[in-house]
Amino acid sequence: MTRTVYVNGEYLPEDEAKVSIFDRAFLMADGVYEVTSVLGGKLIDFAGHAKRLERSLNELDIKKPAVFDDLLEIHRELVRVNDIEDGLVYLQITRGAPGDRDFVFPDPETTEPTVVLFTQNKPGLADSPAAKTGMKIISIEDVRWGRRDIKTVQLLYPSMGKMMAKKAGADDAWMVQDGHVTEGTSNNAYIIKGNTIITRALSNDILHGITRAAVLRFAREAQMQVEERNFTIDEAKEADEAFITSASAFVMPVIEIDGVALGDGVPGARTARLREIYLDESRKAAI
Numbered sequence: 001m002t003r004t005v006y007v008n009g010e011y012l013p014e015d016e017a018k019v020s021i022f023d024r025a026f027l028m029a030d031g032v033y034e035v036t037s038v039l040g041g042k043l044i045d046f047a048g049h050a051k052r053l054e055r056s057l058n059e060l061d062i063k064k065p066a067v068f069d070d071l072l073e074i075h076r077e078l079v080r081v082n083d084i085e086d087g088l089v090y091l092q093i094t095r096g097a098p099g100d101r102d103f104v105f106p107d108p109e110t111t112e113p114t115v116v117l118f119t120q121n122k123p124g125l126a127d128s129p130a131a132k133t134g135m136k137i138i139s140i141e142d143v144r145w146g147r148r149d150i151k152t153v154q155l156l157y158p159s160m161g162k163m164m165a166k167k168a169g170a171d172d173a174w175m176v177q178d179g180h181v182t183e184g185t186s187n188n189a190y191i192i193k194g195n196t197i198i199t200r201a202l203s204n205d206i207l208h209g210i211t212r213a214a215v216l217r218f219a220r221e222a223q224m225q226v227e228e229r230n231f232t233i234d235e236a237k238e239a240d241e242a243f244i245t246s247a248s249a250f251v252m253p254v255i256e257i258d259g260v261a262l263g264d265g266v267p268g269a270r271t272a273r274l275r276e277i278y279l280d281e282s283r284k285a286a287i
């Protein structure tokens with residue numbers, strides 16, 4: 001089945017979808033994105049993603065596209081026509097294609113934002129084997145720009161980080177700035193000591209994860225303590241458990257950091273419980 005995608009008001013077969021070579025995202029990574037998961041044909045936390053998208057656009061002074069209020073319908077239509085039971089909807093909004101290359105932003109009166117959405121079919125997304133085996137993490141220096149709270153499409157360093165992890169025989173990398181973990185290449189990072197979850201506080205240094213917000217809320221409701229503070233890789237190596245969160249991984253256990261096994265070297269019970277609560281509650285609230 002050919003995938004149907006959405007580009008600037010049109011639903012098209014993927015091989016007919018086109019954007020300009022002058023698009024600001026192509027030339028300057030001048031665009032923002034969101035990834036929303038789909039479980040059982042329904043969207044997980046769409047409202048959270050839409051809110052963060054609006055914030056990303058505002059922070060970069062990218063005009064809100066006219067279709068902004070129709071995004072839920074577009075997501076649903078793509079899920080429907082592509083017959084997605086479990087998977088992801090990727091959305092990207094760029095500053096548009098002014099018809100030439102210039103560092104100066106184009107006039108928003110004459111250059112419309114580019115809006116692209118497509119689905120990724122991932123049968124059994126919530127039953128990933130990594131949830132049972134756990135992930136191995138390496139640490140790398142965080143050399144990204146200073147506005148990681150904005151979900152931009154500048155993903156070269158995170159992509160390089162994944163490759164560094166792969167080369168080292170690991171699954172992902174946690175990035176470290178001034179000795180403290182910021183986040184994973186495409187996820188937020190947590191450690192657990194006793195009954196306490198520790199994760200870096202929100203700031204411009206990390207993406208304000210939609211999954212993070214939900215998981216910390218559920219953790220507090222389940223009487224776990226939450227400490228939003230910096231932690232080091234050395235502290236992480238001594239932790240009882242560790243995990244990551246993102247819209248595509250949900251809650252995923254970490255069992256090894258820089259070659260050091262955490263706890264018993266298997267996914268922890270608290271992480272497994274958080275994953276279960278997150279998936280149950282998210283499925284219930286899915287739209």
Ligand code: PDD
Pocket residue numbers: 035183184185186187188206207208209210211212245246247248
């Ligand atoms: N990445 N931190 C970074 C750097 C991320 O790229 C992501 C998400 C997160 C988690 O955010 P959320 O819980 O809202 O998905 C944290 C997405 C999934 C991606 O790039 O594919």
